[in-house]
Amino acid sequence: MILDIIKIRKDFPILEQKVNGKQLVYFDNAATTQKPIQVIEALNKFYTEQNSNIHRGVHHLSQIATTKFEESRITIQKFINASKSHEIIFTRGTTESINLVASSFGKKFITDGDEIIISEMEHHSNIVPWQIIAEEKKAILRVLSFDDNAEISIENFKKLITPKTKIVAINHISNSLGTINPIKEIIEISHKKSIPVLIDGAQSASHIKIDVNDLDCDFYCFSGHKILGPTGIGVLYGKEQFLNAMPPYQSGGEMIDTVTFEKTTFKGLPFKFEAGTPDISGAIGLAKAIEYIKSIGIEKIAEYENELLNYATEKLISINGMKIYGNARQKSAITSFNIGNIHPYDIGILLDQLGVAVRTGHLCTQPIMNHYNIPGLIRASYAFYNTFEEIDIMIDGIKKVKQMLE
Numbered sequence: 001m002i003l004d005i006i007k008i009r010k011d012f013p014i015l016e017q018k019v020n021g022k023q024l025v026y027f028d029n030a031a032t033t034q035k036p037i038q039v040i041e042a043l044n045k046f047y048t049e050q051n052s053n054i055h056r057g058v059h060h061l062s063q064i065a066t067t068k069f070e071e072s073r074i075t076i077q078k079f080i081n082a083s084k085s086h087e088i089i090f091t092r093g094t095t096e097s098i099n100l101v102a103s104s105f106g107k108k109f110i111t112d113g114d115e116i117i118i119s120e121m122e123h124h125s126n127i128v129p130w131q132i133i134a135e136e137k138k139a140i141l142r143v144l145s146f147d148d149n150a151e152i153s154i155e156n157f158k159k160l161i162t163p164k165t166k167i168v169a170i171n172h173i174s175n176s177l178g179t180i181n182p183i184k185e186i187i188e189i190s191h192k193k194s195i196p197v198l199i200d201g202a203q204s205a206s207h208i209k210i211d212v213n214d215l216d217c218d219f220y221c222f223s224g225h226k227i228l229g230p231t232g233i234g235v236l237y238g239k240e241q242f243l244n245a246m247p248p249y250q251s252g253g254e255m256i257d258t259v260t261f262e263k264t265t266f267k268g269l270p271f272k273f274e275a276g277t278p279d280i281s282g283a284i285g286l287a288k289a290i291e292y293i294k295s296i297g298i299e300k301i302a303e304y305e306n307e308l309l310n311y312a313t314e315k316l317i318s319i320n321g322m323k324i325y326g327n328a329r330q331k332s333a334i335t336s337f338n339i340g341n342i343h344p345y346d347i348g349i350l351l352d353q354l355g356v357a358v359r360t361g362h363l364c365t366q367p368i369m370n371h372y373n374i375p376g377l378i379r380a381s382y383a384f385y386n387t388f389e390e391i392d393i394m395i396d397g398i399k400k401v402k403q404m405l406e
């Protein structure tokens with residue numbers, strides 16, 4: 001065994017509970033991951049010993065809170081290998097990070113007739129903000145489609161680029177199909193034409209080693225809660241040259257230098273993009289989560305999750321009527337499927353009765369549902385604290401549910 005799962009599971013107290021009288025099997029990790037006790041304790045410690053607002057106070061607690069908050073920024077900087085800590089902007093999550101770029105980059109750099117490239121397998125969070133700015137600026141959204149294996153083609157991508165392309169925004173890993181996209185190639189091709197690239201890393205930050213310097217992406221976004229951290233905190237990494245050139249997204253306290261009724265001047269990075277009191281405990285909790293991941297080793301996590309994926313896929317396809325959506329050669333530990341004509345909600349609700357938590361529905365990717373002409377999917381997404389035995393429980397559950405419904 002690559003990981004000491006028994007030891008790891010002791011760090012996640014929530015996994016010990018029973019749901020509907022059955023041992024909980026938590027396979028909704030792509031929606032949000034569970035939190036290790038180390039993160040929970042860091043939050044507890046913050047509110048029992050360190051709580052204060054940051055950056056403004058000269059007093060003891062404010063200085064501790066400020067130091068912890070800024071140390072968290074450096075932990076994140078190192079985790080994704082950004083060159084400068086002020087290239088790390090704290091946000092509420094991936095959604096806010098993408099909205100920030102779409103709105104602020106859009107205001108500055110996108111004009112009438114320009115084009116924005118996204119893919120057909122984006123989460124709504126990486127579609128709608130671009131649609132809104134495109135409408136405002138009379139720009140055009142170009143969509144890179146995916147093929148029968150749920151893969152995008154580099155040749156098709158090259159064809160979509162025109163002299164009008166202003167930005168490419170694409171996910172690293174699809175939350176519905178599990179596809180790991182060839183982002184390095186996409187970035188290289190785009191940069192040859194001086195087009196910046198935003199990577200939606202919501203599904204990749206906790207599964208793949210991220211090195212923004214090596215990737216050379218211009219923006220990279222992720223959410224704390226999908227990487228063992230708290231909800232309400234997220235990250236936007238942006239290259240200094242772009243962040244400096246972009247106007248503020250929100251305004252108010254923390255982000256100003258001087259204010260008079262005639263004119264306001266803004267602080268430099270990262271504060272220019274962090275208006276108002278941030279999620280201080282969230283940032284500290286996220287840094288703890290990253291330390292936890294580092295202590296286990298992200299390469300080992302990836303290897304183990306890949307074994308879970310292979311095992312689950314093999315077992316799932318042995319079920320009669322099973323159709324798995326997303327068979328990319330490079331795939332993350334996500335299995336989305338339907339069985340015969342059974343509605344995904346029915347399977348989800350009955351699996352819950354057996355203690356198995358899966359997600360059902362459009363998974364915030366309605367264009368993917370339209371691509372396949374289906375109402376929804378059942379998604380089981382795995383994390384490194386899951387076990388092969390839990391997959392067996394889900395498979396037995398699916399077989400029982402199938403018998404009941406057919």
Ligand code: PMP
Nearest residue numbers: 093094095123125171175202223
């Ligand atoms: N992009 C992808 C690929 C996602 O999976 C998600 C969350 N499901 C998001 C964006 C949005 O993340 P959040 O809700 O944390 O902002």
